[in-house]
Amino acid sequence: MAQTNEGQEQAVSRRKFLKNSGLVLGGLVVGGVAGSLLRTQAPPPPAAAPAPADFNQALMYFSPEQFRVVDAATERIFPEDENGPGARTLGAAYFIDHQLAGDWGFNARDYMQGPFYPGEATQGYQGRLRRREIFDIGIQEMNNYSTTKYGKRFYELEADQQDAVLKAFEADEVKLTTISASGFFKMLRASTMEGVYADPLYGGNKNMDGWRLKNYPGNQMAYTQVIEQDQFVKMEPKSLRDHQHG
Amino acid sequence: MPRRLPKVDVVIVGVGWGGGIIASELTKQGMTVVGLERGKERKTEDYFMVHDELRYALRYELMQDLSKETITFRSNTRIRALPMRSYGSFLLGTGLGGAGVHWNGQTFRFLPYDFEIRSKTIERYGEKKIPEGMTIQDWGITYDQLEPYYDRFEKLCGISGEENPLAGKRSSPYPTPPMKQTPAMKMFAEAAKKLKLHPYMMPSANLSQQYTNPDGVSRAACQYCGYCERFGCEYGAKADPVVTVIPVAKKTGKFEIRTHSHVRRILHTGNKATGVLYTDVTTGEEFEQPADIVVLTSYVFNNARLLLLSKLGRPYDPATGRGVIGKNYAYQVIRGGATGFFEDKEFNLYAGAGSLGMTLDDYNGDNFDHSDLKFLHGASISLSQTGQRPIANNPVPSGTPNWGKEYKAASLKYFNRALGVGAQGASMPFRHHFLDLDPTYRDVFGDPLMRITFDFEEQDRQLAAFTADKCGQILKEMGATHIDVRRELGPYDITPYQSTHNTGGVIMGASPDTSAVNNYLQMWDVENLFVVGASAFPHNSGYNPTDTVGALAYRAAEGIAKYAKGNGGLLV
Structure with a gap:
C-alpha cells in the first residue's frame, strides 16, 4: 500500500x-x-509561460545517421511498454551523444598510455581506442551487419530484427577485428541505462520520467521521516x- | 635543482584520515607539521550538487585521475601485468580528506583473534591448519593494547552503535546511540535471532544525533539522504578528516597544508630520512621539504610505492619470502552473498545512509569452529541500506534477460523489492601475493607504477561459498520469495567493483625479519620514518578497515611524539 x-x-x-x-x-x-x-532572498516564483524548447536536444558528437542507429538501439534495450516511456522518449541517445562529446568520450581520466598488449579478461580493457572511436566503429558495424543480413540499415529494421542484431553483438557472433562486439554492446547497454536514470541535467531521463518508472524520488535533502516507515x-x-x- | 624550504618538525605525505590524525595530535603538542597533499582542497560547500549519481558514483568525481597514475595487475608472476586503465574493483581517493571523504562510515573494530591470528590458530587447530603458502602472522600488538586507540578514534567520529555481543571488550560504550532501524533491518534481525545468531546495529560514522567530540567539533545528525559512499556529505554529518581533525590541526597555527603537492621521493642519508622531494603540480616546480620526522599517510599503494621508489627498506622477494616492503598484500572477499526478492513487500530503499545496517559476527574471525572447514577466518554478514540509486541498482532474479522488455519490467518491479544480504570476507595473505614496482608502465612523472600480483585462493573460494549459503539462509528466514545465492567466487577480476579495502605492503609486526614497521608504525630500518594506514595490516579482517586505520594512526601519533621528545632510536 x-x-x-x-x-x-x-x-x-x-x-x-x-x-x-x-x-x-x-x-x-x-x-x-x-x-x-543559504540564500537571503527567496528566488522569484516561476512565471506561467509555455514550456520552452529543449535546447539540449541537439547533437554534439554523433552525425544524424549515427544518432538514428543509437536512438533505435537504446529503445530496444529499454523499450516503451505498459509501464511507461522507453529510452527514446527519455532522451537516452542525446545523453550518450553529449557524454561522448566530453571527458568520458575521450577517456580523459583513464590511463591511456602504451604499450598496449592484449591481456586476460580479468585485467580489463586494454585497447588503445577511446569510447567515441569505439562508438563510431560499433555503429558502423551495426549498420553493416543489418545490411548484410536484412538488406536495410539498423534503424529501418523491424523491432525483432533489431533485437536479433543486438543479440548477435552481445554474444560476439559478429566478428569484428578492431573492437569487441560484446564490449561495445556492454557499453551501449550501460550508457542507455545511464541515459534513462541520470539526473535530467545530462540530457536523458526527460522530465524525470525515468525516475518515475521506478518510484525513485531523485534529489531529496532528507528521509528522516521516511526511513523507519513500514x-x-x-x-x-x-x-x-x-x-x-x- | 629543487628549491630547498625551511626545515619543519614533521612532514606528512597525504592528508586523509592518517595524515589528519597525526597532524592534529602533533600540532596540539606544539610541533610544526607540513601536510603535502597531491590533490585539491575540499570543503563541505563543494557538495551542494552532490546528489548526482552519474558524476560521483559512475564518473568517479572524487577519485584519483587514472590518466596520471594507476596500478598494474596480474594474477600471478607467470603473466604480464597490465595497467588498470579504468576504475573497477576498487576506487583510489585523492584530495584533501583522501578516501576518508567518500567512505560509507562503517566503523568496526577488528577481533582480538585478528591481532594474534597465527598464535591463536595454532593454539586451537595446530600448525597444520595453516595451508602451505599462507603467510598469516601476529601483528605485534594485541586487541587489548590497541583498544584505547580505537576508543579515541570512535570518540573523534562520534560513532553511533550498540554493543556487538561477539566482539572484543570495550572500555566505554559508543559515543552516540545507534542509527534508526528500517523495516528491512528489523526483518534481518528477527530472522537472525530465529537462527540463533547475534545481530547488532552496524557501527556508524554517519551520526544518529548531533555530537560534539573531545576536540570541540560539533556535527549534525545524518539525514538518511542515500548519497554516502563515493560522495562527500553536504551536512558534515559523516565523519571525515575535513570536518574533524584537519580544522583542529589548523586552529593550532602549527599546521600548514600544501595542496597540489605530489611527493615523489623520501630523501635520506644513512638510515635516517631527511625530508621529501615533491612537485607542485600546478607549476611543475620541484621542492625539497626537510623535516626531522617523515610520516607516510597516503593510501596503501602509495605508501609502499614511495618506499620502493626511494629505495628505503628491504623489498619483498616472493621467491625467497625474504624482505618486507610489498609483502602480504591482501584484499577482501566480498562476492559470497545473496539477494532476496520479495513479491509482496516494497521497501523505501532510496532512503539510507552509508553505515545504516544490521550485522552479525557469528561467522567472523574464529567465532565458530573451523575444524571441519577448509578455510580460516570468516566474514561479517550484514544487511545494509545505503540508499539505492537508480543507475547502479537494477536487481533482477537470475534467468531474467539483461535488456529488453522483460528486463525493463523486472528491473522496475524489483527496484524496491529486493534486499541483499552480504558477506564481507577476510583476506588471508599468501607468499605469492605482493606489491612491487612495474617494470614497464609509468606515471605522469615517469616513475614506475605499483604492480599488484594477486588472485583468489582455495581459501577464498571456500569462504565465499560458505558465507553465501549463510546469507541465503537468512533471506529464506526473512521470507524472500526468490533467492539468488552467489557461491562462485571465480578468479580475482579487476573490472567489477568489489571493495576499496586494499591492505598490506608495509606491514607491522614484532620482528624486523618479518615486518616493515613496529607497533608504533615506525620503520624498523629508518627510525624517523613512520608509515600509517592499512598498509600496516598483516592480513585483512572480515570488516571495513577504517576504525583500525584510525586507531593505528593515534598509536603512531603517540609514538612520533615520544620519539621526538626522546633521544631517538626504536620505540620498541
Missing part, C-alpha cells in the same frame, strides 16, 4: 536544518554550508535543477 509524503517532507526543511546544524569548532565554522548555501512512501521526484533554483 503506497502512501504519499505530502506534509512530511517539509518536517525538516533544508533551510531550517542548516540553520540548526552547528558545524562549529570553538566558534569557527568548519562546514561552511550554513553560511554560503509502508512504501511514494513522492514526486526532484532534480538537481530544483535544488539549485528551487
